[in-house]
Amino acid sequence: MKRFFGMVAIAATAAILAGCATTGKRAEIPTTLIAQGAMAHSSPLRYWGDDPQFAASHTRVKPGSDGAVDFLTISGGGINGAYGAGYLMGWTASGNRPEFEVVTGISVGAITAPLAFLGTAYDNRLYEVYQSLGAATNPKTNFLSVIFGGTAAVDNTPVKAAIAKAVDAQILDKIGAEHRAGRRLYVGTTNLDAQRPVVWDIGAIANSNDPNRLELVRSVILASASVPTVFDPVLLEVNSSGQAYSEMHVDGGVTEQVLLMPGGWGKVGKNARLYVIFNGVVDAQTETVQPNSVALVARSVPTLLKYLGRANLAQLATSARQSGVHYRMTAIPGDFPESSSVFGDPVWLAQLYDFGHAHGKAGSWRDRN
Numbered sequence: 001m002k003r004f005f006g007m008v009a010i011a012a013t014a015a016i017l018a019g020c021a022t023t024g025k026r027a028e029i030p031t032t033l034i035a036q037g038a039m040a041h042s043s044p045l046r047y048w049g050d051d052p053q054f055a056a057s058h059t060r061v062k063p064g065s066d067g068a069v070d071f072l073t074i075s076g077g078g079i080n081g082a083y084g085a086g087y088l089m090g091w092t093a094s095g096n097r098p099e100f101e102v103v104t105g106i107s108v109g110a111i112t113a114p115l116a117f118l119g120t121a122y123d124n125r126l127y128e129v130y131q132s133l134g135a136a137t138n139p140k141t142n143f144l145s146v147i148f149g150g151t152a153a154v155d156n157t158p159v160k161a162a163i164a165k166a167v168d169a170q171i172l173d174k175i176g177a178e179h180r181a182g183r184r185l186y187v188g189t190t191n192l193d194a195q196r197p198v199v200w201d202i203g204a205i206a207n208s209n210d211p212n213r214l215e216l217v218r219s220v221i222l223a224s225a226s227v228p229t230v231f232d233p234v235l236l237e238v239n240s241s242g243q244a245y246s247e248m249h250v251d252g253g254v255t256e257q258v259l260l261m262p263g264g265w266g267k268v269g270k271n272a273r274l275y276v277i278f279n280g281v282v283d284a285q286t287e288t289v290q291p292n293s294v295a296l297v298a299r300s301v302p303t304l305l306k307y308l309g310r311a312n313l314a315q316l317a318t319s320a321r322q323s324g325v326h327y328r329m330t331a332i333p334g335d336f337p338e339s340s341s342v343f344g345d346p347v348w349l350a351q352l353y354d355f356g357h358a359h360g361k362a363g364s365w366r367d368r369n
Contacts, residue, residue: 026235029245034194036240045204049188049197049256052263059266061101062182069272071325072100072116073316075309076107076253077279078227079339079349083332084277085112085130086353090360092120098273102184104199104259106252108133108279110187110224111159114167114202117185118174125166132162134349156222156231163221172206172214179203188252188259189223192233197255223249257309260316265323274320276329282310283334313367321369328365 047054063069074084091097097120105113111133115126167175175185185202200220205213216236223234228250235246252259258276265272289299313329320327336355339348 026246026248027237027244029193029238029240029247031193033240033245034191034247044201045208046198046200049199049260050262054199054262056263059264059268061184061268063268063271064099064101066098067271068098069102069268070098070100071102071272071274072104072113073258073274073276074103074105074109074113074116075258075276075278075280076109076225076251078108079133080279080332080352081108081112082130082134082349082352083356084109084279085126086356086358087277087330087360088112088116089123089127090357090362092123093357093361094363096363100275101182102186104186104188105224106188106256106259107225107227109277110221110252111163111166113187114171114175114185114221117178117183118171122171125171129162129166130353132165133158134346134353154230156226159225159231160218160222163218163225167214167217167221169214172217175203176206179207186259187220187224188256189220189234189249190252190254192228192248192250192254194247197252197260198249199259220249224252227251228254253305257305257312258316260312261319264319265325270324272320272323273326274316274328276313276316276327278309278313278329278331280306280309281332281334281336282306282313285334317367327367327369329367330359330365 061069077084088097099119100117103113103117105111105116111129112126115122115129179185183203187200187202189198189200190196191198202217202220205217205220210216219234219236223236226232226234226249233248233250236249238245238247257280258278287299289295317327317329332352332355336352337348339345341348
């Protein structure tokens with residue numbers, strides 16, 4: 001991922017050089033109304049990700065047929081998402097993968113979460129989505145766009161195509177049906193206007209009567225995977241005091257590398273199991289850094305995100321264990337070779353997928369209780 005963050009560094013530097021330049025218009029929401037913005041629906045479709053009120057939703061989940069409440073959390077990680085896709089399918093091959101009562105996803109994890117939520121019957125579709133993302137190893141880039149006030153250096157068309165493959169009308173209807181049965185699917189974004197994480201109840205959206213529900217779900221997932229300055233942010237229309245405005249949402253990993261569970265686990269903790277697929281490396285990795293600005297940023301950004309991820313994992317594990325939740329986590333080992341390409345070459349992606357598949361089939365968990 002270090003080459004990817006080298007590109008992020010270039011894009012960020014270009015944005016800084018652009019200064020106050022700007023392109024495009026939006027119906028900006030006044031700062032005094034940001035906290036009041038709400039989607040036009042009678043039931044809650046989203047929560048602040050740092051608000052304990054979120055617990056009122058996920059702690060009401062009923063145990064599955066095996067008597068347990070199984071949670072699956074899939075992190076972000078960009079091209080490292082091949083590991084998570086492989087792990088899930090290897091887990092299926094082991095014959096031990098449970099049906100999850102709650103599934104959450106951030107960034108690339110948000111793209112695979114809907115299919116992981118629907119279960120092993122959708123593994124073929126999951127593999128197609130992985131291949132779709134893997135085929136986009138040479139997207140169009142335009143750093144001059146950022147310099148002249150644009151919002152992105154990379155065309156997000158391949159990401160949109162992968163999301164469309166992951167969630168179509170039939171998939172959405174199935175998610176809605178599972179929501180009515182008591183299961184929950186959540187995706188995390190970052191609201192840049194509010195500078196806070198947002199948790200979207202994808203099942204509630206799927207179960208709503210909104211004629212634009214498919215478009216909304218796809219937009220939320222796209223926002224969750226939109227790395228700032230690399231991909232365009234996503235503007236989501238909200239209503240506040242009877243006026244329509246737009247909120248700017250970006251990659252959920254800006255605020256949380258994994259979707260946290262504020263407010264605790266409630267009574268479900270005694271019968272709950274939490275599985276975390278972390279599409280990244282949590283180990284420290286040594287590297288001699290060259291004395292130039294791009295190299296410094298390219299090294300600093302992934303270091304920052306790594307330690308954010310480690311802190312998030314520690315917080316999640318601690319809250320789970322304090323509530324009696326059985327906790328298991330898998331991550332990419334630090335000695336797995338880096339890709340030679342910014343977006344991952346097909347051979348490397350296949351190797352990472354196979355590596356994840358082998359670990360999933362073997363039931364290899366790095367951290368467990």
